[in-house]
Amino acid sequence: QVQLVESGGGSVQAGDSLRLSCAASERTFRRLTMAWFRQAPGKEREFVAVNRYSNGSIDYADSVKGRFTFSRDNDKDTIYLQMNSLKPEDTAVYYCATGYPILSQLRVSTAYNYWGQGTQVTVSS
Numbered sequence: 001q002v003q004l005v006e007s008g009g010g011s012v013q014a015g016d017s018l019r020l021s022c023a024a025s026e027r028t029f030r031r032l033t034m035a036w037f038r039q040a041p042g043k044e045r046e047f048v049a050v051n052r053y054s055n056g057s058i059d060y061a062d063s064v065k066g067r068f069t070f071s072r073d074n075d076k077d078t079i080y081l082q083m084n085s086l087k088p089e090d091t092a093v094y095y096c097a098t099g100y101p102i103l104s105q106l107r108v109s110t111a112y113n114y115w116g117q118g119t120q121v122t123v124s125s
Helices: none
Strands: 004-007 010-013 018-024 033-039 046-051 058-060 068-073 078-083 092-099 112-115 119-124
Touching: 004 092, 018 033, 018 092, 018 119, 033 078, 046 068, 046 078, 058 068
Parallel strands: 010 119
Antiparallel strands: 004 018, 018 078, 033 046, 033 092, 046 058, 068 078, 092 112, 092 119
16 A cells, blocks of 8 residues: 655746655655646546656656656655646646556556545646
8 A cells, every 4th residue: 555645735826836745655666657647626637747667757748848847756755746837727636646557558547546635736827
């Protein structure tokens, strides 16, 4: 059982930055594929970014590419999502997730077994 705890959300103005953190309670953290998803009110949960442990690759949704940066600190069992140039359409609850997704399902929320509680990000114009 992996426990994930997010932090770092908040309310900001368009153009501002935030950094989200997600701490994992798992000694094999460095062997886990970790991902960020988000869910806006009335919408389905959508993929934001993923880091595959097997080769270290990072993939981003087109909507955040160039503005968001995924990083991980294996010594602290923590991943981060640096969000710059925030837009009102980035408003959502952000979740970190982990599990054992196959390559073709890295962007699919149902492929992940463990989820954090979510952290709210609100961007006003």
